[in-house]
Amino acid sequence: KAGKNYQACCPFHNEKTPSFSVSPDKQFYYCFGCGATGNVVSFIMEYDGLEFVDAIEDLAHSQGLEVPREASTAPRPEQNWEHDLYQLMEKTAHYYTQQLKNPKYSERVVNYLKSRGLSGEIARDFGLGYAPDEWHSLQALFGHNQSINKALVDCGMLIEKEQNRYDRFRDRVMFPIRDRRGRVIAFGGRVIDQGEPKYLNSPETDIFHKGRELYGLYEMRQHQRKIEWALVVEGYMDVVSLAQFGVRNAVATLGTATSSTHIQQLFRVCPKIVFCFDGDRAGRDAALRALNHSIPEIRDNREIRFMFLPDGEDPDTQVRQIGAEQFCKNAEAAPSLFEFLMDHLKSQVDMASFDGPGKLANLAKPFIELMKDPIHRERFIQQLAIQVELSETKLTELLLGKVEPELTSNSGAQNSAVPLTNVSQLTPIRRAITLLIHSPQLVELINDYQWLSQLQLPGNEILRQMIEILREDPNIALGALIEHWRGSPIQNHLLKLANEELLTPLEGMQREIQDIFAKLKKSFTEQRFKSLQQKAERGPLSPEEKREYQTLLLELSSK
Numbered sequence: 001k002a003g004k005n006y007q008a009c010c011p012f013h014n015e016k017t018p019s020f021s022v023s024p025d026k027q028f029y030y031c032f033g034c035g036a037t038g039n040v041v042s043f044i045m046e047y048d049g050l051e052f053v054d055a056i057e058d059l060a061h062s063q064g065l066e067v068p069r070e071a072s073t074a075p076r077p078e079q080n081w082e083h084d085l086y087q088l089m090e091k092t093a094h095y096y097t098q099q100l101k102n103p104k105y106s107e108r109v110v111n112y113l114k115s116r117g118l119s120g121e122i123a124r125d126f127g128l129g130y131a132p133d134e135w136h137s138l139q140a141l142f143g144h145n146q147s148i149n150k151a152l153v154d155c156g157m158l159i160e161k162e163q164n165r166y167d168r169f170r171d172r173v174m175f176p177i178r179d180r181r182g183r184v185i186a187f188g189g190r191v192i193d194q195g196e197p198k199y200l201n202s203p204e205t206d207i208f209h210k211g212r213e214l215y216g217l218y219e220m221r222q223h224q225r226k227i228e229w230a231l232v233v234e235g236y237m238d239v240v241s242l243a244q245f246g247v248r249n250a251v252a253t254l255g256t257a258t259s260s261t262h263i264q265q266l267f268r269v270c271p272k273i274v275f276c277f278d279g280d281r282a283g284r285d286a287a288l289r290a291l292n293h294s295i296p297e298i299r300d301n302r303e304i305r306f307m308f309l310p311d312g313e314d315p316d317t318q319v320r321q322i323g324a325e326q327f328c329k330n331a332e333a334a335p336s337l338f339e340f341l342m343d344h345l346k347s348q349v350d351m352a353s354f355d356g357p358g359k360l361a362n363l364a365k366p367f368i369e370l371m372k373d374p375i376h377r378e379r380f381i382q383q384l385a386i387q388v389e390l391s392e393t394k395l396t397e398l399l400l401g402k403v404e405p406e407l408t409s410n411s412g413a414q415n416s417a418v419p420l421t422n423v424s425q426l427t428p429i430r431r432a433i434t435l436l437i438h439s440p441q442l443v444e445l446i447n448d449y450q451w452l453s454q455l456q457l458p459g460n461e462i463l464r465q466m467i468e469i470l471r472e473d474p475n476i477a478l479g480a481l482i483e484h485w486r487g488s489p490i491q492n493h494l495l496k497l498a499n500e501e502l503l504t505p506l507e508g509m510q511r512e513i514q515d516i517f518a519k520l521k522k523s524f525t526e527q528r529f530k531s532l533q534q535k536a537e538r539g540p541l542s543p544e545e546k547r548e549y550q551t552l553l554l555e556l557s558s559k
Helices: 040-048 051-063 082-102 104-117 120-125 137-144 146-154 215-221 236-244 259-269 282-295 316-322 325-331 337-346 354-371 375-386 392-400 428-438 440-445 450-454 460-471 480-485 490-496 506-538 545-558
Strands: 005-010 020-023 028-031 127-132 158-163 164-167 172-178 186-191 199-201 229-231 250-252 272-278 303-309
Touching: 028 480, 028 490, 040 375, 040 480, 051 545, 082 104, 082 127, 082 137, 082 172, 082 186, 104 172, 104 316, 120 236, 137 146, 137 164, 146 158, 146 164, 164 236, 172 236, 215 250, 215 259, 229 236, 229 259, 236 250, 236 316, 259 282, 272 282, 272 325, 282 303, 282 337, 282 354, 303 325, 303 337, 316 325, 325 545, 337 354, 354 375, 354 392, 375 392, 428 440, 428 480, 428 490, 428 506, 440 460, 440 506, 450 460, 450 506, 460 480, 480 490, 506 545
Parallel strands: 229 250, 229 272, 272 303
Antiparallel strands: 005 020, 020 028, 127 172, 158 164, 172 186, 186 199
16 A cells, blocks of 8 residues: 555556555555556556446446346336346356266266367366267257246257248257357357268347357456457367467458457457468458458557468477467467568569559558558558658658648547646646546536537537536545546546646635636636627627627626
8 A cells, every 4th residue: 555545556557666556545556666546447448358338347347237228118028037147057057067077978078078189178178078969958958848948949949841840950069159248148169070060159139149248258368468469360179279278369250250249358468469360362351351440450569470381280289289388479470460561562563563662552552441450551651652652741641642640648638628738737627627637526616617518619518518417426536537538539538637736725716616617607708799699790789699798798798
């Protein structure tokens, strides 16, 4: 403990001297080393790699609370299994796992797993199981309760056809698919002998969306808290086989192309992603699809590489051949996203021809337009300019139709934005926001404020919203207050302001907030008076506007 706050080594970057500060009073954290900041929700999202809703549900569960949900106007069924689908899937996974010990099946299934080089430890870590070669094994397990059977259909475990229900998975090694919280949400099944399809996945359901989930992500995070890089492979068998050889940082998509959501999930847990593809045409095409989704996500401190295996090889055969250490070295040394992109573009043109450089620039244009990070975009344009033998400025003008502006603290700022500056340099509105953040009780001194919405000054609407929130809940914690702006650029600005140290005593803050509002009200009065004056020059004012004009004139005359 250090004064009112607590200090520790930051969980978001390596350090030896504690720079991570937690304020119980303000209910938020700040790292003076890497700048990580936020409240308890932000911490869980970043530390556990969860989405906002998942983080809220985790918090609620830890406190024994239920997350409020919107009431449905639809008729309620006799028993709603929606919230119990996870329990059904967990029980199903346990059942499949137990079949590995069933003398009726165990020898054949275990021998198959051993033939793939999988140990009992890996099978346990990934929860592998076996679906018996029977049509109604799950109905035998759960009974013939209609609502439960309907729920099993809803979560994809039973197929309903011509009023009959039967098991989707039969005579397959089962791979439970878990979400980021470790809940079983689906299954993948692989045939043991000959059969089609070789791999069978659960269909999409209310709890399973292929484009959002990655097989092995939960297991990877369970095995290691700090993940340096993640390897994206094509199938769950690749993930398990690599884990057997000690490569425990592999994940796989689930029958879909890599999406932006997948990439965002991985960047929440590590700074580097390596895509692993077959070296054939299909692998190259898949890499290009991943490239298109990757480019908008790349920015400072994020890295993406593309690894291509020799023809006829997969991750399993490759790691057996060269060993895990060399396999990982090859992955980390694979071409970067921008190297792969440049090589791909150059492979499509003859650079020795007269029009080759021009074609290269035109091919690069749609990819450059995807680059959101200005630093990476500028560096790529620099490299492209060398290839096409044009100046960087000229190439930028030709491709983007403009010269990139210099970045400033206010570039792109909107009327309601609050730029990051030192507290002593804050404008009156930003100073008022800072004072309210540090001393919410000051809101009791603010009664007349609705005119703020018409005040034409940066930050006016943020200040008005903050006043209304504090008036409704004067005891709200700072973390909860700033949570109202989650997902907005304003949130980070407010967190920065909250980290400023204010040495002004409370009495001084009270005088200052009153002075600020007196000045702001005067500015509003002057703005409104000028607006009415200009309107009167263009035509007659309404009776109400005339009365307002006279009132404002008296106010200004008395000051």
